[in-house]
Amino acid sequence: MCNITIGIDVSKDTLDLYRLPDRATLRVSNDDAGYQAVLDWIGAHRVERIVYEATGPYTRDFERVFARAGLPLVKVNPRRARRFAEAIGVLAKTDPVDAAVLAHMGAILALDPRAPASETLQTLRELHRARRALLKDRTAAKNRAKILRVMLLKGHNDQRLTQIDEQIGAIDRAIDILIAEDKDRARRLDILTSIPGIATATAVALIIEMPELGTLEGKQAASLAGLAPITRQSGTWTGRAHIRGGRARLRQALYMPALVACRFNPDLKAKYDQLTTAGKPPKIAITAVMRKLLLLANALLRDDRKWNQSLA
Numbered sequence: 001m002c003n004i005t006i007g008i009d010v011s012k013d014t015l016d017l018y019r020l021p022d023r024a025t026l027r028v029s030n031d032d033a034g035y036q037a038v039l040d041w042i043g044a045h046r047v048e049r050i051v052y053e054a055t056g057p058y059t060r061d062f063e064r065v066f067a068r069a070g071l072p073l074v075k076v077n078p079r080r081a082r083r084f085a086e087a088i089g090v091l092a093k094t095d096p097v098d099a100a101v102l103a104h105m106g107a108i109l110a111l112d113p114r115a116p117a118s119e120t121l122q123t124l125r126e127l128h129r130a131r132r133a134l135l136k137d138r139t140a141a142k143n144r145a146k147i148l149r150v151m152l153l154k155g156h157n158d159q160r161l162t163q164i165d166e167q168i169g170a171i172d173r174a175i176d177i178l179i180a181e182d183k184d185r186a187r188r189l190d191i192l193t194s195i196p197g198i199a200t201a202t203a204v205a206l207i208i209e210m211p212e213l214g215t216l217e218g219k220q221a222a223s224l225a226g227l228a229p230i231t232r233q234s235g236t237w238t239g240r241a242h243i244r245g246g247r248a249r250l251r252q253a254l255y256m257p258a259l260v261a262c263r264f265n266p267d268l269k270a271k272y273d274q275l276t277t278a279g280k281p282p283k284i285a286i287t288a289v290m291r292k293l294l295l296l297a298n299a300l301l302r303d304d305r306k307w308n309q310s311l312a
Helices: 032-042 057-068 078-089 095-109 119-145 151-182 183-193 200-209 216-224 246-264 266-277 282-303
Strands: 004-010 015-020 024-029 046-053 073-076
Touching: 004 057, 004 095, 004 151, 015 032, 024 095, 032 057, 046 057, 046 095, 046 200, 057 073, 073 095, 073 282, 078 095, 078 282, 119 151, 119 200, 151 183, 151 200, 183 200, 183 282, 216 282, 246 266, 246 282
Parallel strands: 004 046, 046 073
Antiparallel strands: 004 015, 015 024
């Protein structure tokens, strides 16, 4: 049997599939009956990869079923898939077209399969997303409190702030329980919080947003977080290197710890001072500290040891 690459376009109600090399297509419902139809359609063929876009909750159930069936799954960033489509001249965007683009993308780029996130990690991510939303709500409510003059509305806003604080607390407790129940994640939390400047909230964000941390090379970790400078050079022209892409939420989680480290971590403060003294803008210096924090966290998790002064 020839090797097969399958592209799947995922929507709320349906899955559109395109198979290479025979260009066969299939549309099924996005439910257990549809998943079984896909497994029957694949049959005894050897599947090299199944490529699909990250579309939030709509992929969760079929990931579970297909991973349990031992199928090789490749989840790609929707923006990357769209740019690939434009690069090969495909401007139309329909569900069947997207499935075909994903199949060709997987085959041409020889994308490597990767096991999907575990149920526990998916639950942690869902809780973490809800926590971020509540933090935004709390900021908005605090801003409203400064301008409200009607006593009724002020009372409602105060009640909302109290409710938000209670909900954030409940989510934090749920996250703490899930991490404590897993020895590996609990150990990772202990290691990360041993680093000066990284509090529990930041350590939890690192564990959830970058579960690969500790298994990567330094440059890989920095690139995945979007903290690796991208060189810009053409002929005799050389532009300023800058960071781009990566996981924005991870950078957001590292920003405040980097500011704290610039003041209270002697080695990182020295790094910050060295860069600013050399004429680098403060934002670039802070970004360098963020990258150093991430690389330190990656090294400690890789070596399974806590921070001490000699490791900074």
